[in-house]
Amino acid sequence: MDGNTLAKQVRIGVRKQTALLPEPPGLAVIQVGENPASMVYVNNKRRDCERCGIVSYAHHLDEDAGQAKLLELIRFLNGEPHIHGILVQLPLPKGYGSDAIIQAISPEKDVDAFHALTVGKLYLNSGPAFEPCTPAGVIALLDRYEIDLRGKHCVVVGRSNIVGKPMGTMLLHRNATVTICHGSTVDLPSFTRQADVLISAVGKSGLITADMVKPGAVVVDVGINRIDDKICGDVDFDEVEKVASYITPVPGGVGPMTRAMLMTNTLKAAQKYFMRGK
Ligand code: NAP
Numbered sequence: 001m002d003g004n005t006l007a008k009q010v011r012i013g014v015r016k017q018t019a020l021l022p023e024p025p026g027l028a029v030i031q032v033g034e035n036p037a038s039m040v041y042v043n044n045k046r047r048d049c050e051r052c053g054i055v056s057y058a059h060h061l062d063e064d065a066g067q068a069k070l071l072e073l074i075r076f077l078n079g080e081p082h083i084h085g086i087l088v089q090l091p092l093p094k095g096y097g098s099d100a101i102i103q104a105i106s107p108e109k110d111v112d113a114f115h116a117l118t119v120g121k122l123y124l125n126s127g128p129a130f131e132p133c134t135p136a137g138v139i140a141l142l143d144r145y146e147i148d149l150r151g152k153h154c155v156v157v158g159r160s161n162i163v164g165k166p167m168g169t170m171l172l173h174r175n176a177t178v179t180i181c182h183g184s185t186v187d188l189p190s191f192t193r194q195a196d197v198l199i200s201a202v203g204k205s206g207l208i209t210a211d212m213v214k215p216g217a218v219v220v221d222v223g224i225n226r227i228d229d230k231i232c233g234d235v236d237f238d239e240v241e242k243v244a245s246y247i248t249p250v251p252g253g254v255g256p257m258t259r260a261m262l263m264t265n266t267l268k269a270a271q272k273y274f275m276r277g278k
Contacts, residue, residue, distance in 0.1 A: 001141050001221075001248045007256035010140070011052050012275060014263045018053035025054045025270030027085040027111065027262075032150045033063035033093040042089055044259060052263045057083065063093045070096065071104050078106040084270040085111035087262070102227070108272065111265040114162065122166060125173050129267045129272065135167040137257025138199060138220050139174070141264035145246055147197065147218055149174040155191050157181045157208070157234070158201035163222055167199055188212070200234040219244040222254050 018025055027049055031042050032145035044060065049056035059073060070088075077083050086109045092098050107117045121128035131139075142149065154176040160166035168180045175181040181191050192198055192212040200208050213219060223234030233250030241247050248254055 001246050001253060003137070003141060003248060003253040006141060007137075010257075010260040011048065014052040014054075014260075014267050016268050021041065021274055022080070023189060025084045025266050026057060026080075026082045027054055027087065028057045028059060028080075029087050030059045030061070030070070030073065030077075031089045032061045032096065032179065035089075035091070035093075038089045038091075038182055040067055042064050045052070045087070046185045047261065048259050048263055049266075054263065055082070065172045067100070068195050070101060074101065074104045077141040077226055078104075078109065084273050085109050085113050085266040090096050102190045103220075106269035108241060109269055110268055111167075111262060113265065119166070123169055130268065131170070131261070132166045133261035133265065134164060134222060134258045135170050136264075138167060140171055140224070140261065141220070141248065141254070141257055142197070142218070145195055145218075147246065149176040149197065149251055151175065151177065152196040153177050153179070153194055154197040154199065155179045155181060155195035156199045156201065157185075157188070157192065158203075158222070160201065162199040163258060167201065167222075170277070171197075202234050204234055205232050206236055208232075208235040208240060209245050210236065213240050213243050215243050216245045217243070219247040220254065221250050224250065224255065 003209055029045055031038055046056045077086050087106045088101055102114045103116060105115055107115045110118050111130055113132040118128050120131055154171045156164050156168045159180050159182040168178045171178050179191055181188055189212040193214055195217055197218045199220040203223050205225040205227055218237055219240055221233035221235040225232050231251050
């Protein structure tokens with residue numbers, strides 16, 4: 001499943017929509033400290049914004065700026081009319097409480113979809129304003145390849161708040177039967193072998209091997225691991241490709257889709273803002 005191509009199509013669609021707005025959407029991206037991986041992610045987001053007709057506003061705080069200063073910046077951005085989406089690049093350096101930071105973002109600008117109100121609406125299936133980017137990107141890929149989820153056994157490996165849990169919830173809302181595995185799961189292969197759709201979101205290269213996959217299963221690899229200078233997922237791609245009906249590569253699968261969904265959420269935030277007539 002080709003995430004690069006679909007992400008490009010999504011971006012083209014977003015660009016067409018942003019051109020119809022009275023002013024371009026604005027996305028504020030806040031980075032604290034000098035985490036090299038975060039810097040790459042922030043740069044990628046800036047480039048995506050340019051491609052989509054979204055104005056990105058980069059805010060870079062020193063690692064020792066402190067929680068109070070970060071909260072003050074978020075409150076300021078909450079009230080800024082040109083900013084429609086606010087994103088705090090995670091992980092934050094030691095000493096910052098991510099939860100308090102995320103809850104300080106106005107739910108109307110919560111384009112990462114991590115705010116408790118957004119999460120609650122997602123779980124209640126009551127029309128959340130935004131869907132979390134990574135699971136939304138996975139669903140978009142599955143839709144693109146016309147993979148019907150109704151009644152399918154979907155096994156999600158990983159239960160984080162940003163990937164595993166919302167992924168399971170979104171699959172459930174698509175009428176799949178969902179199993180979520182995690183670090184305390186006993187005999188992981190006995191679960192993965194039952195999966196019609198297997199989604200791995202762990203961060204351990206080589207975790208999913210061919211003997212853990214049912215022939216014909218759909219395999220989605222969310223994991224990102226850096227081995228020397230190369231990036232790979234959780235799945236042994238070369239071997240699993242031989243048994244799966246569909247599989248996502250890393251890189252080029254879920255990663256670009258996550259970024260594309262951020263653009264979609266920022267567009268949505270701006271559309272809602274202008275519809276409210278503010
Ligand atoms: P996380 O918060 O570290 O969660 C990892 C999950 O994996 C935890 O629930 C953990 O279980 C579980 N786990 C660890 N070892 C396991 C094992 N041996 N068997 C089964 N489950 C195991 O990570 P995350 O933020 O969800 O991210 C997961 C991976 O996806 C990372 O590689 C990350 O870089 C990548 N990611 C990719 C994208 C993308 O756009 N492609 C976006 C986000 C994240 P416990 O809960 O029991 O500890």
